[in-house]
Amino acid sequence: MKYKSVFDIIGPIMIGPSSSHTAGAARIGKVARSLFRKQPKWVEIYFYGSFAETYKGHGTDVAIIGGILDFDTHDERIINSIEIAGDLGVDVSFSVEDDDTDHPNTVKVRMGDGDDELELVGISIGGGKIEIIELNGFKLKLSGNHPAILVEHHDKFGAIASVSNVLARYEINIGHMEVSRKEMGKKALMTIEVDQNIDDIILDKLEILPNIICVTKIVD
Incomplete structure:
Protein backbone atom coordinates (compact mmCIF):
# COMPACT_ATOMS: atom_id res chain seq x y z
CA MET A 1 0.00 0.00 0.00
CA LYS A 2 1.26 3.47 -0.90
CA TYR A 3 0.74 6.47 1.37
CA LYS A 4 0.55 10.07 0.23
CA SER A 5 2.04 11.42 3.44
CA VAL A 6 3.17 10.43 6.92
CA PHE A 7 -0.29 11.45 8.19
CA ASP A 8 -1.81 8.56 6.24
CA ILE A 9 0.28 6.25 8.44
CA ILE A 10 0.04 7.81 11.88
CA GLY A 11 -3.54 9.04 11.42
CA PRO A 12 -5.20 12.39 12.10
CA ILE A 13 -4.91 14.69 15.09
CA MET A 14 -7.70 13.55 17.35
CA ILE A 15 -9.22 13.06 20.76
CA GLY A 16 -9.38 9.39 21.77
CA PRO A 17 -7.37 6.18 21.55
CA SER A 18 -8.21 4.91 18.06
CA SER A 19 -8.20 6.51 14.63
CA SER A 20 -10.69 3.93 13.38
CA HIS A 21 -13.03 3.95 16.37
CA THR A 22 -12.71 7.60 17.37
CA ALA A 23 -11.55 9.86 14.52
CA GLY A 24 -13.38 7.81 11.90
CA ALA A 25 -16.57 7.82 13.94
CA ALA A 26 -16.33 11.59 14.45
CA ARG A 27 -15.94 12.11 10.71
CA ILE A 28 -18.97 9.94 9.97
CA GLY A 29 -20.98 12.03 12.43
CA LYS A 30 -19.70 15.24 10.87
CA VAL A 31 -20.71 14.13 7.37
CA ALA A 32 -24.17 13.22 8.68
CA ARG A 33 -24.49 16.70 10.20
CA SER A 34 -23.33 18.29 6.94
CA LEU A 35 -25.94 16.39 4.97
CA PHE A 36 -28.72 17.16 7.46
CA ARG A 37 -27.66 20.85 7.36
CA LYS A 38 -28.93 21.68 10.84
CA GLN A 39 -28.87 20.48 14.42
CA PRO A 40 -31.21 17.52 14.90
CA LYS A 41 -33.63 17.12 17.80
CA TRP A 42 -33.04 13.38 18.07
CA VAL A 43 -30.28 10.98 17.09
CA GLU A 44 -30.29 7.17 17.00
CA ILE A 45 -26.96 5.36 16.63
CA TYR A 46 -26.75 1.66 15.69
CA PHE A 47 -23.33 0.01 16.09
CA TYR A 48 -22.28 -3.16 14.25
CA GLY A 49 -19.30 -5.51 14.45
CA SER A 50 -16.22 -4.18 16.21
CA PHE A 51 -17.97 -0.88 16.87
CA ALA A 52 -20.68 -2.74 18.78
CA GLU A 53 -18.12 -4.62 20.89
CA THR A 54 -15.87 -1.72 21.92
CA TYR A 55 -17.73 1.54 21.33
CA LYS A 56 -17.72 2.61 24.99
CA GLY A 57 -14.10 1.80 25.74
CA HIS A 58 -12.80 3.40 22.54
CA GLY A 59 -14.99 6.48 22.77
CA THR A 60 -16.88 5.75 19.55
CA ASP A 61 -20.12 6.93 21.16
CA VAL A 62 -18.83 10.35 22.19
CA ALA A 63 -16.90 10.70 18.92
CA ILE A 64 -19.86 10.20 16.62
CA ILE A 65 -22.08 12.52 18.68
CA GLY A 66 -19.27 15.09 18.66
CA GLY A 67 -19.22 14.89 14.87
CA ILE A 68 -22.98 15.34 14.72
CA LEU A 69 -22.52 18.45 16.87
CA ASP A 70 -20.03 19.61 14.19
CA PHE A 71 -16.92 19.21 16.38
CA ASP A 72 -13.60 18.48 14.66
CA THR A 73 -11.72 15.26 15.49
CA HIS A 74 -9.28 17.17 17.73
CA ASP A 75 -11.93 19.20 19.57
CA GLU A 76 -11.66 18.54 23.32
CA ARG A 77 -15.41 18.97 23.69
CA ILE A 78 -15.85 15.53 22.08
CA ILE A 79 -15.16 13.91 25.45
CA ASN A 80 -18.33 15.51 26.85
CA SER A 81 -20.34 15.51 23.62
CA ILE A 82 -23.21 13.35 24.89
CA GLU A 83 -23.75 15.67 27.87
CA ILE A 84 -23.46 18.71 25.58
CA ALA A 85 -26.05 17.21 23.23
CA GLY A 86 -28.39 16.77 26.18
CA ASP A 87 -27.88 20.38 27.24
CA LEU A 88 -28.76 21.44 23.68
CA GLY A 89 -31.98 19.44 23.78
CA VAL A 90 -30.81 16.65 21.46
CA ASP A 91 -32.18 13.24 22.46
CA VAL A 92 -29.48 10.59 21.89
CA SER A 93 -29.81 6.80 21.95
CA PHE A 94 -27.40 3.93 21.17
CA SER A 95 -28.18 0.39 20.06
CA VAL A 96 -25.92 -2.62 19.58
CA GLU A 97 -26.80 -4.73 16.54
CA ASP A 98 -25.68 -8.28 15.76
CA ASP A 99 -26.39 -8.32 12.02
CA ASP A 100 -23.52 -9.32 9.80
CA THR A 101 -21.96 -6.45 7.83
CA ASP A 102 -19.32 -6.26 5.09
CA HIS A 103 -17.03 -4.19 7.33
CA PRO A 104 -16.44 -4.60 11.09
CA ASN A 105 -16.51 -0.86 11.84
CA THR A 106 -20.03 -0.09 10.64
CA VAL A 107 -22.54 2.37 12.06
CA LYS A 108 -26.01 3.48 11.07
CA VAL A 109 -27.06 7.01 11.99
CA ARG A 110 -30.67 8.16 12.08
CA MET A 111 -31.56 11.73 12.98
CA GLY A 112 -34.44 14.11 12.67
CA ASP A 113 -36.10 17.25 13.96
CA GLY A 114 -39.82 16.68 13.44
CA ASP A 115 -39.84 18.00 9.89
CA ASP A 116 -36.96 16.15 8.27
CA GLU A 117 -35.19 12.84 8.79
CA LEU A 118 -31.91 11.36 7.58
CA GLU A 119 -30.56 7.82 7.63
CA LEU A 120 -26.93 7.14 6.83
CA VAL A 121 -24.65 4.08 6.99
CA GLY A 122 -20.92 4.64 7.27
CA ILE A 123 -17.79 2.57 7.79
CA SER A 124 -14.45 3.55 9.32
CA ILE A 125 -11.73 1.99 7.18
CA GLY A 126 -8.67 2.95 9.28
CA GLY A 127 -6.44 5.93 9.87
CA GLY A 128 -9.45 8.19 10.34
CA LYS A 129 -10.65 7.49 6.79
CA ILE A 130 -14.30 6.71 6.18
CA GLU A 131 -16.81 5.75 3.53
CA ILE A 132 -20.50 6.55 3.47
CA ILE A 133 -22.13 3.54 1.84
CA GLU A 134 -25.83 4.31 2.15
CA LEU A 135 -27.94 7.45 2.41
CA ASN A 136 -31.72 7.35 2.87
CA GLY A 137 -31.83 3.93 1.21
CA PHE A 138 -29.58 4.84 -1.72
CA LYS A 139 -26.35 2.87 -2.13
CA LEU A 140 -23.30 5.07 -2.67
CA LYS A 141 -19.58 5.37 -2.06
CA LEU A 142 -18.58 8.69 -0.53
CA SER A 143 -15.16 9.11 1.05
CA GLY A 144 -15.69 12.44 2.80
CA ASN A 145 -12.10 13.31 1.82
CA HIS A 146 -13.11 15.75 -0.92
CA PRO A 147 -15.81 18.35 -1.47
Whole structure:
Protein backbone atom coordinates (compact mmCIF):
# COMPACT_ATOMS: atom_id res chain seq x y z
CA MET A 1 0.00 0.00 0.00
CA LYS A 2 1.26 3.47 -0.90
CA TYR A 3 0.74 6.47 1.37
CA LYS A 4 0.55 10.07 0.23
CA SER A 5 2.04 11.42 3.44
CA VAL A 6 3.17 10.43 6.92
CA PHE A 7 -0.29 11.45 8.19
CA ASP A 8 -1.81 8.56 6.24
CA ILE A 9 0.28 6.25 8.44
CA ILE A 10 0.04 7.81 11.88
CA GLY A 11 -3.54 9.04 11.42
CA PRO A 12 -5.20 12.39 12.10
CA ILE A 13 -4.91 14.69 15.09
CA MET A 14 -7.70 13.55 17.35
CA ILE A 15 -9.22 13.06 20.76
CA GLY A 16 -9.38 9.39 21.77
CA PRO A 17 -7.37 6.18 21.55
CA SER A 18 -8.21 4.91 18.06
CA SER A 19 -8.20 6.51 14.63
CA SER A 20 -10.69 3.93 13.38
CA HIS A 21 -13.03 3.95 16.37
CA THR A 22 -12.71 7.60 17.37
CA ALA A 23 -11.55 9.86 14.52
CA GLY A 24 -13.38 7.81 11.90
CA ALA A 25 -16.57 7.82 13.94
CA ALA A 26 -16.33 11.59 14.45
CA ARG A 27 -15.94 12.11 10.71
CA ILE A 28 -18.97 9.94 9.97
CA GLY A 29 -20.98 12.03 12.43
CA LYS A 30 -19.70 15.24 10.87
CA VAL A 31 -20.71 14.13 7.37
CA ALA A 32 -24.17 13.22 8.68
CA ARG A 33 -24.49 16.70 10.20
CA SER A 34 -23.33 18.29 6.94
CA LEU A 35 -25.94 16.39 4.97
CA PHE A 36 -28.72 17.16 7.46
CA ARG A 37 -27.66 20.85 7.36
CA LYS A 38 -28.93 21.68 10.84
CA GLN A 39 -28.87 20.48 14.42
CA PRO A 40 -31.21 17.52 14.90
CA LYS A 41 -33.63 17.12 17.80
CA TRP A 42 -33.04 13.38 18.07
CA VAL A 43 -30.28 10.98 17.09
CA GLU A 44 -30.29 7.17 17.00
CA ILE A 45 -26.96 5.36 16.63
CA TYR A 46 -26.75 1.66 15.69
CA PHE A 47 -23.33 0.01 16.09
CA TYR A 48 -22.28 -3.16 14.25
CA GLY A 49 -19.30 -5.51 14.45
CA SER A 50 -16.22 -4.18 16.21
CA PHE A 51 -17.97 -0.88 16.87
CA ALA A 52 -20.68 -2.74 18.78
CA GLU A 53 -18.12 -4.62 20.89
CA THR A 54 -15.87 -1.72 21.92
CA TYR A 55 -17.73 1.54 21.33
CA LYS A 56 -17.72 2.61 24.99
CA GLY A 57 -14.10 1.80 25.74
CA HIS A 58 -12.80 3.40 22.54
CA GLY A 59 -14.99 6.48 22.77
CA THR A 60 -16.88 5.75 19.55
CA ASP A 61 -20.12 6.93 21.16
CA VAL A 62 -18.83 10.35 22.19
CA ALA A 63 -16.90 10.70 18.92
CA ILE A 64 -19.86 10.20 16.62
CA ILE A 65 -22.08 12.52 18.68
CA GLY A 66 -19.27 15.09 18.66
CA GLY A 67 -19.22 14.89 14.87
CA ILE A 68 -22.98 15.34 14.72
CA LEU A 69 -22.52 18.45 16.87
CA ASP A 70 -20.03 19.61 14.19
CA PHE A 71 -16.92 19.21 16.38
CA ASP A 72 -13.60 18.48 14.66
CA THR A 73 -11.72 15.26 15.49
CA HIS A 74 -9.28 17.17 17.73
CA ASP A 75 -11.93 19.20 19.57
CA GLU A 76 -11.66 18.54 23.32
CA ARG A 77 -15.41 18.97 23.69
CA ILE A 78 -15.85 15.53 22.08
CA ILE A 79 -15.16 13.91 25.45
CA ASN A 80 -18.33 15.51 26.85
CA SER A 81 -20.34 15.51 23.62
CA ILE A 82 -23.21 13.35 24.89
CA GLU A 83 -23.75 15.67 27.87
CA ILE A 84 -23.46 18.71 25.58
CA ALA A 85 -26.05 17.21 23.23
CA GLY A 86 -28.39 16.77 26.18
CA ASP A 87 -27.88 20.38 27.24
CA LEU A 88 -28.76 21.44 23.68
CA GLY A 89 -31.98 19.44 23.78
CA VAL A 90 -30.81 16.65 21.46
CA ASP A 91 -32.18 13.24 22.46
CA VAL A 92 -29.48 10.59 21.89
CA SER A 93 -29.81 6.80 21.95
CA PHE A 94 -27.40 3.93 21.17
CA SER A 95 -28.18 0.39 20.06
CA VAL A 96 -25.92 -2.62 19.58
CA GLU A 97 -26.80 -4.73 16.54
CA ASP A 98 -25.68 -8.28 15.76
CA ASP A 99 -26.39 -8.32 12.02
CA ASP A 100 -23.52 -9.32 9.80
CA THR A 101 -21.96 -6.45 7.83
CA ASP A 102 -19.32 -6.26 5.09
CA HIS A 103 -17.03 -4.19 7.33
CA PRO A 104 -16.44 -4.60 11.09
CA ASN A 105 -16.51 -0.86 11.84
CA THR A 106 -20.03 -0.09 10.64
CA VAL A 107 -22.54 2.37 12.06
CA LYS A 108 -26.01 3.48 11.07
CA VAL A 109 -27.06 7.01 11.99
CA ARG A 110 -30.67 8.16 12.08
CA MET A 111 -31.56 11.73 12.98
CA GLY A 112 -34.44 14.11 12.67
CA ASP A 113 -36.10 17.25 13.96
CA GLY A 114 -39.82 16.68 13.44
CA ASP A 115 -39.84 18.00 9.89
CA ASP A 116 -36.96 16.15 8.27
CA GLU A 117 -35.19 12.84 8.79
CA LEU A 118 -31.91 11.36 7.58
CA GLU A 119 -30.56 7.82 7.63
CA LEU A 120 -26.93 7.14 6.83
CA VAL A 121 -24.65 4.08 6.99
CA GLY A 122 -20.92 4.64 7.27
CA ILE A 123 -17.79 2.57 7.79
CA SER A 124 -14.45 3.55 9.32
CA ILE A 125 -11.73 1.99 7.18
CA GLY A 126 -8.67 2.95 9.28
CA GLY A 127 -6.44 5.93 9.87
CA GLY A 128 -9.45 8.19 10.34
CA LYS A 129 -10.65 7.49 6.79
CA ILE A 130 -14.30 6.71 6.18
CA GLU A 131 -16.81 5.75 3.53
CA ILE A 132 -20.50 6.55 3.47
CA ILE A 133 -22.13 3.54 1.84
CA GLU A 134 -25.83 4.31 2.15
CA LEU A 135 -27.94 7.45 2.41
CA ASN A 136 -31.72 7.35 2.87
CA GLY A 137 -31.83 3.93 1.21
CA PHE A 138 -29.58 4.84 -1.72
CA LYS A 139 -26.35 2.87 -2.13
CA LEU A 140 -23.30 5.07 -2.67
CA LYS A 141 -19.58 5.37 -2.06
CA LEU A 142 -18.58 8.69 -0.53
CA SER A 143 -15.16 9.11 1.05
CA GLY A 144 -15.69 12.44 2.80
CA ASN A 145 -12.10 13.31 1.82
CA HIS A 146 -13.11 15.75 -0.92
CA PRO A 147 -15.81 18.35 -1.47
CA ALA A 148 -18.89 16.64 -2.84
CA ILE A 149 -22.33 17.36 -4.24
CA LEU A 150 -25.26 15.02 -3.67
CA VAL A 151 -28.07 15.52 -6.18
CA GLU A 152 -31.39 13.78 -5.61
CA HIS A 153 -33.33 13.70 -8.86
CA HIS A 154 -36.00 11.98 -10.88
CA ASP A 155 -34.53 9.14 -12.93
CA LYS A 156 -35.21 10.82 -16.27
CA PHE A 157 -33.29 11.19 -19.52
CA GLY A 158 -30.91 14.17 -19.52
CA ALA A 159 -30.78 14.76 -15.74
CA ILE A 160 -27.15 13.64 -15.37
CA ALA A 161 -26.03 15.49 -18.49
CA SER A 162 -27.64 18.76 -17.38
CA VAL A 163 -25.83 18.62 -14.01
CA SER A 164 -22.51 17.82 -15.70
CA ASN A 165 -22.99 20.72 -18.11
CA VAL A 166 -23.49 23.22 -15.28
CA LEU A 167 -20.34 22.01 -13.52
CA ALA A 168 -18.38 22.23 -16.77
CA ARG A 169 -19.64 25.78 -17.36
CA TYR A 170 -18.19 26.81 -13.99
CA GLU A 171 -14.98 24.82 -14.60
CA ILE A 172 -15.63 22.38 -11.75
CA ASN A 173 -13.59 19.23 -12.26
CA ILE A 174 -15.28 15.94 -11.30
CA GLY A 175 -13.00 13.51 -9.48
CA HIS A 176 -15.56 10.75 -8.96
CA MET A 177 -19.20 10.37 -9.87
CA GLU A 178 -21.77 7.62 -9.47
CA VAL A 179 -25.53 7.29 -9.67
CA SER A 180 -27.74 5.12 -7.46
CA ARG A 181 -31.43 4.42 -7.92
CA LYS A 182 -33.90 2.29 -6.04
CA GLU A 183 -36.14 1.64 -9.04
CA MET A 184 -35.94 2.54 -12.73
CA GLY A 185 -37.80 5.74 -13.53
CA LYS A 186 -38.22 6.75 -9.87
CA LYS A 187 -35.90 8.77 -7.61
CA ALA A 188 -32.13 8.54 -8.00
CA LEU A 189 -29.07 10.01 -6.33
CA MET A 190 -25.95 11.44 -7.97
CA THR A 191 -22.82 11.45 -5.80
CA ILE A 192 -20.21 13.80 -7.28
CA GLU A 193 -16.81 14.36 -5.66
CA VAL A 194 -15.07 17.45 -7.03
CA ASP A 195 -11.68 19.12 -6.75
CA GLN A 196 -12.76 22.36 -5.11
CA ASN A 197 -15.47 23.70 -2.80
CA ILE A 198 -18.67 24.69 -4.55
CA ASP A 199 -20.15 28.19 -4.37
CA ASP A 200 -23.81 28.39 -3.41
CA ILE A 201 -24.60 30.10 -6.72
CA ILE A 202 -23.69 26.85 -8.49
CA LEU A 203 -26.00 24.88 -6.19
CA ASP A 204 -28.78 27.33 -7.05
CA LYS A 205 -28.17 26.72 -10.76
CA LEU A 206 -28.35 22.97 -10.21
CA GLU A 207 -31.52 23.09 -8.14
CA ILE A 208 -33.54 24.84 -10.87
CA LEU A 209 -32.67 22.25 -13.51
CA PRO A 210 -35.48 19.99 -14.75
CA ASN A 211 -36.00 16.79 -12.74
CA ILE A 212 -33.77 17.92 -9.84
CA ILE A 213 -35.34 17.43 -6.39
CA CYS A 214 -32.64 18.75 -4.04
CA VAL A 215 -28.92 19.45 -3.96
CA THR A 216 -26.62 19.17 -0.93
CA LYS A 217 -22.93 19.90 -0.69
CA ILE A 218 -20.26 18.55 1.62
CA VAL A 219 -17.41 20.98 2.23
CA ASP A 220 -13.90 19.57 2.52
